[in-house]
Amino acid sequence: MPAERAFAAVVADDAPGxxxxxxxxxxxxxxxxxxxxxxxxxxxAALAAGASRAEVDTSLGTAGQPAAEDRHQTAPPAST
Known part of the structure; x- marks a missing residue:
């Protein structure tokens, strides 16, 4: 059973083995x-286009949660 079929079986509550x-x-x-x-x-992309962190948090469903920024903060650019 390929992985994709096994995944579908698990989602359907049918034990695939x-x-x-x-x-x-x-x-x-x-x-x-x-x-x-x-x-x-x-x-x-959203932040670069001018969206605020609050708007991003709302779109991600993390608005009002502590450390929401940490969950989707990207790594700082590498220094040269």
Whole structure:
């Protein structure tokens, strides 16, 4: 069972078995990393376009949460 089918089986509450479930977890980890990178790029783009941190927090659903800025703050530029 490919990882994508195992993932679909888990989402549908249909136990796919040990190995397919582990493959599905690896797939989710990769997707999460891709989404985190995309979110960081979108936050940078929104801030560069003039959005405030409060607007970004609202869009991310983190408005009013302590340390919301820390969750989506990007690394500072590398010094040369």
């Amino acid at each position: 040990r190995e397919p479930a582990l493959a599905a977890l690896a797939l989710v980890a990769g997707l999460r990393a891709d989404l985190d990178a995309a979110r960081a790029r979108m936050v940078d």
